Amino acid sequence: MAADADAFRTKFRKMAADPFAFYRGSACLFYADMATLEDRWGDERTSRVWIQGDLHAENFGTYMDGEGRIVFDVNDFDEAYLGHLSWDLRRFAASFALLAWRKALGDDVIGELLGVFLGSYLDQVEAFTRSDEDRSFALTRDNTQGAVHEVVLETTARTRIGLLDRLTVVERYERRFADLPRNRRLDDDERAEVLAALDRWQGTVHPPRRRHDVAYGVKDVVGTGGFGIGSAGLPAYTVLIEGYDQALENDVVLSLKQGNVAAPSRIVGDPEISGYFEHHGHRTAVSQRALQANASQFLGHTEIRGVGFVVQELSPYESDLDWEDLTEPDEIATVMAQLGRATAKLHCVGDADSDHTLVPFQTEEALTELLGGRREEFVADMVAFAHSYARRTQDDHRLFVDAFRAGRIPGISSSGAHPTA
Numbered sequence: 001m002a003a004d005a006d007a008f009r010t011k012f013r014k015m016a017a018d019p020f021a022f023y024r025g026s027a028c029l030f031y032a033d034m035a036t037l038e039d040r041w042g043d044e045r046t047s048r049v050w051i052q053g054d055l056h057a058e059n060f061g062t063y064m065d066g067e068g069r070i071v072f073d074v075n076d077f078d079e080a081y082l083g084h085l086s087w088d089l090r091r092f093a094a095s096f097a098l099l100a101w102r103k104a105l106g107d108d109v110i111g112e113l114l115g116v117f118l119g120s121y122l123d124q125v126e127a128f129t130r131s132d133e134d135r136s137f138a139l140t141r142d143n144t145q146g147a148v149h150e151v152v153l154e155t156t157a158r159t160r161i162g163l164l165d166r167l168t169v170v171e172r173y174e175r176r177f178a179d180l181p182r183n184r185r186l187d188d189d190e191r192a193e194v195l196a197a198l199d200r201w202q203g204t205v206h207p208p209r210r211r212h213d214v215a216y217g218v219k220d221v222v223g224t225g226g227f228g229i230g231s232a233g234l235p236a237y238t239v240l241i242e243g244y245d246q247a248l249e250n251d252v253v254l255s256l257k258q259g260n261v262a263a264p265s266r267i268v269g270d271p272e273i274s275g276y277f278e279h280h281g282h283r284t285a286v287s288q289r290a291l292q293a294n295a296s297q298f299l300g301h302t303e304i305r306g307v308g309f310v311v312q313e314l315s316p317y318e319s320d321l322d323w324e325d326l327t328e329p330d331e332i333a334t335v336m337a338q339l340g341r342a343t344a345k346l347h348c349v350g351d352a353d354s355d356h357t358l359v360p361f362q363t364e365e366a367l368t369e370l371l372g373g374r375r376e377e378f379v380a381d382m383v384a385f386a387h388s389y390a391r392r393t394q395d396d397h398r399l400f401v402d403a404f405r406a407g408r409i410p411g412i413s414s415s416g417a418h419p420t421a
Helices: 005-015 019-024 027-034 085-102 107-129 146-156 160-167 188-202 280-292 329-349 363-371 375-405
Strands: 049-051 060-064 070-074 081-083 168-171 174-177 218-224 236-241 252-258 300-304 307-313
Touching (some): 005 019, 019 085, 019 375, 027 085, 027 375, 049 085, 049 280, 049 363, 060 146, 070 329, 085 375, 107 329, 107 375, 146 329, 160 168, 160 252, 174 218, 174 236, 188 218, 188 300, 188 307, 280 300, 280 329
Antiparallel strands (some): 049 081, 060 070, 168 174, 218 236, 236 252, 252 307, 300 307
């Protein structure tokens, strides 16, 4: 807030819109509550699983993986860390209850739909105990249905040149970023710092195999603001690099975003975990690589003035699942079943089979052994939590809006600069 009060005021205005928007922007509050919650589903292993950290209903969508497949999956890893497996499930369940309340669905319907999600999740976890396909498993155009299938198909129609046309211009056969309102031109010293950071980034990129080699020559650099509700006040840069050849149509746009403190890390006190990461940019990149299994060839990290940044492609092949037109329980149930499978893959892929040492066991085996014959009890607990925490969030949202309107949030006023006549 001290660094950029205006950015936080904008963030808070977005959070004030409704309880779901407030919930999306307040992961730190959720984890403060998790610190006081007794979790009977967290044993020695299931409390040390790689989690997405902010698993709400709008953090699912498409991306292109390292093999060139359009995949439907979790698509935001800013809060990823190690923690209780149930934290992800609770956070998603409460978020869905809030989203469904906005659609005027009854509590019984919400419970049934969450049962579909959790049942699909547990079925997929069990399936992974019988095979070794968790790292190759993906939701693609060949095994999806309904709205999920549609967003995958729509993403396949996107092109890199379409993204370039929106962000850049070509002058005298050279491509550069357009002078958009959010873009800030850098002075020579800052530009040199970013270029040096990009050199360091190249040494951190190590997917198992590259589909294409990229020239990596930098064509243009601009400063931008943070991305999304959770990134208010964080500096970021956008970089245009030479693509796979000298043709202007396949230049690549990179995002350099300062790594933020992961919300779960505030309540996980294990020094082995915190000491594993060089900085939050490193933590974000390592987490994404662990949870995606087949991440983009551009994913990596770097430092600028001693601060960690995560680096990845600003890809045209990323589309969020749009809940706006999902109104009827039957069509929502189809989506929920697929979200359950995607979440199971997320948890089970970042374990002993991945390229790090923080989770030295099979997540699917750990959860299956913990549950034993208590599957129905587990589902009922998550559903009950979703209802109670959604109501708590609605109360918290009202308190937040009242405090914001009254100017009682330190460092932030509700009005900003006073308008002039």
